[in-house]
Amino acid sequence: MIKITNLEKIYRTEEVETVALNDLSFQVKEGEFVAVMGPSGCGKSTLLNILGLLDDPDAGSFLFNGVEVAKFNERKRADMRKKNIGFVFQSFNLIDELTVFENVELPLMYAGVKKSERKARVDEVLEKVQIMHRRNHFPQQLSGGQQQRVAVARAVVNKPKLILADEPTGNLDSSNGNEVMQMLTDLNEAGTTIVMVTHSEHDARYSHRIIRMLDGHTVTENILV
Amino acid sequence: MIRNYLKTAWRQFKKNKLTTGISVTALVLGFSTVMVLAAMVYQFKTADSQFAHRDNMYYLRSVPKEGGLGGMQTTYPLLGEIVKTCPQVVAASHYQQWYQPWLKNGQHEIQDNTTAFVDTAFLKVFPFPLKYGNRESALAGKFSIVLSEENAEKLFGNENPLGKTIAADDTTLLTVTGVLQHIPGNTSIKPGVLLTTAFLEDSPGFKDNVNWYNGFAVNYLRIRPGTDMMALETAINKIVRLNYSKERQWEQVIIRPFSRHFADNADEVGKSVVTGSLGTILFILTILVVNLINLNAGNLYRRAKEVAVKKIVGGSKRGIIVQFFTENLLVVFVSLALAVLFSYFLLVPFINSTFGARFGDMEFSLNRDYPLVLLFLLLAFVIAAIVAVLPAIRMLSLKISDAVKGKIVSGGGRTAYVRNIFITLQFLLSVIIIYVAIILARQLNYMKAGSLGFNKGDVAVVDLDLAFKDPKTASSRFNVILNKLRNHADVKSFSVNRFIPTAYGYNTNAFVDRSAQKEVWMFQGGADAGYFQTYDIPVSEGRPFDNSAADSIETRNVIINKAAEKAFGWTNAVGRQIIPKSGGPSYTIIGVTNDFVFQNFPGKVEPLIHYYTGKQALEGAAFLSLNIAKGKAQPVLSMLEKEFKEMPGKRAFNYDFISDRVSKQYQMLDSILKMTQYAGFITIFIAAIGMLGLITILLRLKVKEIGVRKILGGSVAGIATLLSKSFLVMVMIASVVSVPLASLIMGAWLQHFTYRITISWWMFLGGALMTLLVALITVGTQTIKAAMANPVKSLRSE
Incomplete structure (x- = not known):
């Protein structure tokens, strides 16, 4: 599903040039659950941004489902993102002014899904992440674990092929963290490809394969299953 | 989707009560002032526009040797001669205000100082709509009288007075042959009573004065479309050369379009009210827009994450701009509605009591004033678009990946630079109006206190x-x-x-x-x-x-x-x-x-x-x-x-x-002063609350910095000064830069007066200190409050 080859990303300011990704290459197959690990500043987040089409690489190739997307313009990237990718963040990133239901409904709205169908699909996914009883609450009224469950619901409601998770348990205690990891595992088992950046060895063990990064490129790959 | 935008907008307002409140207050005050001023200018500019064939209406002016516009008076016999010899003139009438007879019907008696004596063709020149009567014959009889709707009611109550008689000065019986419909306030001529020149010509005091020397006649003409005006003017001046007494033969009579009548007869002070109003409108609108852009930009940084998330889950740029536009449009329209109420109940009565005599009472009629209404609706759209779209576009250009991680918290760098320019501009405009008000007040007091050369006291x-x-x-x-x-x-x-x-x-x-x-x-x-x-x-x-x-x-x-x-x-x-x-x-x-x-x-x-x-x-x-x-x-x-x-x-x-x-005699100037002071107060108030909102937003973003500084030993006074300094510097810059601008405006205005003050430095110092004080209070209270917060709490909240 994902094939990146010789990917490079350099951040330049007036004085410093920081190499974030350096000749990075790897693949992720459809249905895989991959964890990306490494120390702070090794390029994990940059990689995730590029995979999520939030940022573009300076050089190299990025094939998504066989399509070269590295040189896509903003509009094409947005379209590709909308149709294929779901995001889960460490800080949940729910919109404070929208209720749980409305937060989850948002991607469907942007995708132009009809109201009746939206309601059915949101209810179904809220049921799945067991947050249905809080559907009319606002994010501030929920615990961190509950907020992350809503964020996962929002990421999957559009049935994306790929979920990108950026330290999804970073702001959660262990029991809530385990719950979220179990949800991701369930999603993966149902066929969704997952790429997750994490610092936690414990979380990484939920994945099939761990890519370890240092200074912008991969150093090792551990296959867990 | 629109419902969704409205819902989000409403929740945004609830969340940002302070900034929404500030925006609405500023807009209501600003809009209401702009509305009233615009209505006044509009009334001035559209004066006399109710006459369908206004383009064919003219009046005469006598121009002296030195040139210029001269006066409206000609000799009385001139018009008769013109009608006789110039076939291009379709209809013409004198408009003589000679005396005002007392008019009596039973117990009711009135005297109206707008009584005019006119010729039979008057209603053909001025197609005033009649409530009662026949326009063809209304002024045909020597003893006919046509009343305004208001006067008819005073004399006859609600009944139709056609054919009834009125005693003029207890001696002559006049027959009511017409009643005029209400005449709009901004009409050049608003006769309360129309009598015939045939009647006037019989009064001895008048007859003695009618000759080719005395110039007291005011003349209005309706001229056939397509007439060669130059030729007509030549023909009229031929009559002048032929008939005028020797002493006046040098006079040049010109034909002025009636569309120029209102402006021709407005004096310098009246015209400067119009110019001043247009200037004030521009100032207030600029301040409002700048204010909203600043508040929006300040708030958008808090909303960077929301925008980024929306983009990630599939929101388009257009959708996000539309959302911000909807939010702003809502604020602008609610404010517009409140401003209408505010101006209708408070400002218009004030304006009518002060400027009414000069400009005609302000009256509103949708039929006539719809362009103004449309203009304001358009203005609301444009303002909402500017204040929403500019910051939104800036916001959308931020990197999603940074925004979503909260890496963009404050508008530093170029944005801060633009914001500072905006704040300075806002204060610059306010300070100019304050300076203008101070100089205006000095000049008025100087004129009032100055010797008039006679005992004006006892x-x-x-x-x-x-x-x-x-x-x-x-x-x-x-x-x-x-x-x-x-x-x-x-x-x-x-x-x-x-x-x-x-x-x-x-x-x-x-x-x-x-x-x-x-x-x-x-x-x-x-x-x-x-x-x-x-x-x-x-x-x-x-x-x-x-x-x-x-x-x-x-x-x-x-x-x-x-x-x-x-x-x-x-x-x-x-x-x-x-x-x-x-x-x-x-x-x-x-x-x-x-x-x-x-x-x-x-x-x-x-x-x-x-x-x-x-x-x-x-x-x-x-x-x-x-x-x-x-x-x-x-x-x-x-x-x-x-x-x-x-x-x-x-x-x-x-x-x-x-x-x-x-x-x-000074009432008009006093009114201008009051209006200017009000405008000065409004602008400085809008600028101050705008700054209050902005500083509140910016301080929220600086909570961490303040906490760290305090932990490292910063004093409350030190931190408050540090946070206030840049704002106060901007106000100071505005106060200085506006000095030459205000001097220029007021220097030109003072030229209208023979006895005038000289503009001196302390007038500016007073205004600058006043503005600085307002800024100091606004900024000071907020920064001291922020600096006094417990650093442990503020760091935890980060």
Whole structure:
């Protein structure tokens, strides 16, 4: 599903040039659950941004489902993102002014899904992440674990092929963290490809394969299953 | 989707109560002021536009040799000659305001000072809609009378008065042949009563004045479309050359489009109100827009994450811009609605009470004023678009990956730079208005305090134009009263006259000094023996008029002022002879008064001549002026009131003091001052609350910085100063930069005045300090509050 080859990303300011990704290459197959690990500043987040089409690489190739997307313009990237990718963040990133239901409904709205169908699909996914009883609450009224469950619901409601998770348990205690990891595992088992950046060895063990990064490129790959 | 936008907008407002409140308050205050000013300007610009064939309507002006616009008066016979000889003129009418007869129907009696005598074709020239009557025949009969809707109601209540009779001055019976519909406030001519010139031409006082020399006729014409105006004007001036008396043959009569009438007749002050209003509108709108952009930009940084998330889950740029636009449009429209209420109930009554007399009362009619309504709706859209789209576009250009991680928290760098320019601009405009208000106030006070050349304090003025029911008895009673006054210990002097300072009118005539062949135009007035003494006007050369001299001799004597003496080029005018250019015997100058302001307050003193009005008597007099010993005015006036009861009139005994009449002369300028002060207050208030909102937003973003500084040992005063400094510097820059701009504006404005203040540095210092104080209070309270917060708490909240 994902094939990146010789990917490079350099951040330049007036004085410093920081190499974030350096000749990075790897693949992720459809249905895989991959964890990306490494120390702070090794390029994990940059990689995730590029995979999520939030940022573009300076050089190299990025094939998504066989399509070269590295040189896509903003509009094409947005379209590709909308149709294929779901995001889960460490800080949940729910919109404070929208209720749980409305937060989850948002991607469907942007995708132009009809109201009746939206309601059915949101209810179904809220049921799945067991947050249905809080559907009319606002994010501030929920615990961190509950907020992350809503964020996962929002990421999957559009049935994306790929979920990108950026330290999804970073702001959660262990029991809530385990719950979220179990949800991701369930999603993966149902066929969704997952790429997750994490610092936690414990979380990484939920994945099939761990890519370890240092200074912008991969150093090792551990296959867990 | 729209419902979703509205819902989000509503939740945003609830969350940002302070900034929403500030935006709405600023918009309501700003919009209401702009609306009223715009309506006033619109009313001025669309004056007389209700006449369908306005483009074919014209009026005549007589232009003097020196050029310019001249006056509206021509000789009376001219129009008749034009109608007779120029087939291009479809219809024409005089519009003579000569006198105002009392009109009586049973118990109801009125006198209207807008009474006009017009020709049969008047309603063809001015197609005023009639409530009752036939426009073709309404003014055909000599004894016809057409009333305004308001006057018809005063005389006849709600019934149709067509065919009913009215007694004019208890002597002549007139038949009501028409009732005009209500005439909009911004119409040049608003007759309350229309009588016929046929009727006027029969009155002896009028007939004597009708000739080819006297110029008092006002003429309106309707001309066939497509007429060669140059040819028509030539034809008219041929009539002038052929008929006008020798002294006036140099006069050029021009045909002015009626569309120019309102503006032609607005004076400099009126025009400067229009220019000033347009300037103020522009200033206020700029401040409002800048204010909203700043608040929006400040808030958008808090919303960076929301925007990023929306983009990640599939939101388009357009959708996000539309969302911000909807939010702003909602704020702008709610404010617009509130502003309508605010201006309708508070500002319009204020404006009507201050400017109404000059501009016509402000009236609203959707039928006529819809372009203004559309303009405001469009304005609301444009403002919402500017203030939403600019910050939104900036927001959308931020990196999603940074925004979503909260890496963008404050608008530093270029954004801060732009924001600072905006804040400075906002204060710059406010400070200019404050400076203008200060200089305006100084000039007005200077003019009011300045010497007018006569005693404006203690002279009581009793109105003698009371329409006495028995003039003969009244006249002899009045002589008894005058004798009492002559012997009254507390009455220092008195004058019985048709003229008093403030009420000279615009009656001018040319006089010739035969010996030097020099000609001078002078304003004409009259005086009795007590006039100059009563008003403490020094007769610096020669003597005042003498009551004991024989009238036949004294009426050949005149008194001029210094300005006239100077215009003739004399050093001592006493004993010199002058003759009116229009002919007649010569007059001997027996005295020269010091210059005093008699008309055109507070303008330049023009050359002025006084004739002798003869022995003091009621006939021909309009005012009884009394110079009474200090503190004794009341008993004297009470005595007079009792005496006047013996000579009943249609109007009740009434008096005022010359100081009140002088104050009234300044009413227009006072109104301008009030408006400017209000605008100054509004703009500085909007700028200040805008800054309050912005600083609150920015301080929220700096909570961490403040906490860290405190932990590292920063004092409250130190931190507050650090946070306030940049804002105060901006206000200071604005105060300095605006000085030359304000000087330029006010320097030009002051040129309108003969006696004017010089603009000096302390006027600016006062304004600058006031603005700085407002800024200091606004910024200071917020920064001190932020600096005093517990650092542990603030760091935890980060």
